[in-house]
Amino acid sequence: MCGIFGYIGKNSNASKEVLNGLRILEYRGYDSWGIATKTNKKFVIEKHVGKIDEAKTNSQFFDLLSTLSIGHTRWATHGGVTRENAHPHLDCSRTIALVHNGIVENYEEIKKQLVKRGHIFHSATDTEIIPHLIEEGMKTNGFATAVRDAFNQLEGMNAIVVAYAGSSEIIAAKTGSPLVIGKSKDALYIASDASSILPHTKNLLFLKDNTMAILGGKVEILSLPEGKKEKVKFETVSWEEETSTKGAFSHFMLKEIYEQPRIIRNIAKTYKDSVLDLAKTIKNAKGTFFIGAGTAAYAGIAGTYFFSKTAGKHVNMSFASEFTYLLDFLTSKSLIIALSQSGETIDVVEPLTQVKRKGGTIVALVNTQGSTIYRMSDKKLLLGAGIEQAVASTKAYTAKLSILLMIAYAMKHDVENASSQLMTTALEIERILKESKKLKPIVDILTRSEHIYVIGRGVSYSSALEAALKIKEITYIHAEGLAGGELKHGALALISKGTPCIVFAPNDETYQSIISNATEIKSRGGVIIGISPKKEAIFDHWIEVKDCQDAVSIAQIVPVQLLSYQIAVKKGFDPDKPRNLAKSVTVK
Ligand code: G6P
Secondary structure, three states, X not given: OOEEEEEEEOOOEHHHHHHHHHHHHHHHOOOEEEEEEEEOOEEEEEEEEOOHHHOOOOHHHXXXXXXXXXXXXXXXXXXXXOOOOXXXXXXXXXXXXXXXXXXXXXXXXXXXXXXXXXXXXXXXXXXXXHHHHHHHHOOOOOXXXXXXXXXXXXXXXXXXXXXXXXXOOEEEEEOOOOOEEEEOOOEEEEEOOOOOOOOOOOEEEEOXXXXXXXXXXXXXXXXXXXXXXXXXXXXXXXXXXXXXXXXOOOXXXXXHHHOHHHHHHXXXXXXXXXXXXXXXXXXHOOXXXXXXXXXXXXXXXXXXXXXHHXXXXXXXXXXXXXXXXXXXXXXXXXXXXXXXXXXXXXXXXXXXXXXXXXXXXXXXXXOOOOOHHHHHOOEEEEOOOOOOOOOOOOHHHHHHHHHHHHHHHHHOOXXXXXXXHHHHHHHHHHHHHHOHHXXXXXXXXXXXXXXXXXXXXXXXXXXXXXXXXXXXXXXXXXXXEEEHHHHHHOHHHHOOOOOEEEEEOOOOOOHHHHHHHHHHHHHOOOEEXXXXXXXOOOOOEEEEOOOXXXXXXXXXXXXXXXXXXXXXXXXXXXXXXXOOOOOOOXXX
């Protein structure tokens, strides 16, 4: 993860250009941030721990006259969250400034050698070795060759952006992690995503892995490791710059929860042709796999139930990070459906690279146009959820479920049925949202809890996993999602007097069995919070979610999104930017 932004151009306030870019990129990491601005053949550095808006930005720094600056928002991998570990990092002469995304797997060996040669390090990061390695190279070579040689020595998937005080160029190189170059009339930009460049230009070049770029008077692209010149091909994208403000809401997460009915209705009305087309692709494939990470993986699990029950079709699901170890099953006829909000998650990108080598077909169900997964897929369907800012995914999750349900129904040419179920679901979510204040007594109980268990069967098993994830992500309470039948095989040992347990009991084939599981918990003193259309006597607390037929998993997650949000706020946590997490995860 980490966000990179670089500017080189005619505007003499390069630092502010970079700061504005970093604000857009902060979803990629908000442990700390920093900027290096070149002025009078030296770098002036500004670094802070914490989020950008929490820092008292040094006005002198932002008043510097400069036309070249690079910056970074950090999500810590090597080395704690400290000012010293924040990027940019410098060499001994302080004339080479560098920002980095990725992990240098062989950094310890390189560091040892550099220490022997007298280099002094100030941070605990893997990154800091890179400017020193370039410094060594520059004893015998020019800037660009030294960057190339240094980068070629790094193992792992990395992206760097580096500037030298003695040159008016910015150089970038990558073997992983996205980098996009933007060219406007007066400037060149380089960033971790297109959205941070779109306010300036739509003329973009997505840097490929194993290439480097030299940004100066013009842009040059060279292959890695050789350094052969490659064609420089900018494309003008038609994407609109998407921005999102909180509006009247106190947090993005709450706003995004409230956007769900509108998004679901839009899918119900406008996705019919696209899902019929995808259904055809699935029918023609020999072996379909859903892959995703975090919330997207849980949407994939829900998808397997939709396909089994509605379409009578077996599909496989794998956590994307595990899929790399299951690739032996793949053939050129395999179909991989990649689920991802950001379209950048490295755990998804990595196995897809291997799928491409095997010749399988990739379908992207992503929320971000132009993202890495979007670009590497053979077919793509955007989620249409609009920009999702809060780290904990809400609307992108229900959008994925809505589309997967539509595809499952499209498999049996009954897409109208799915569409009408989604319309009912959107209405029901609106009702749940209107009654959100009623959740307060449950919020009070859960806020005091150290452990929460969530159970469901069938498609509600995926709801249980996603509900527990939402609770963990933003309230920092330990929560565990389980298949109802699994409870007695272990976790029941952890239930004692007062342990809260959320039970998804929709009006489907799982009802009787999940109520039996709830009874087992209740007999051990557990407190049952039932999410169901019916008020069972066994429930200590009841959250009503009316019958939404096969779309029930879309509606019944909403009360838990609200509960998690309200608990986080009650505990004084920032639900939009939970500790240790980032919205887009581009390191392994
Ligand atoms: C991160 C986020 C999660 C998200 C997961 C997958 O861990 O914090 O909220 O579910 O990545 O992200 P994706 O963008 O691929 O859906």
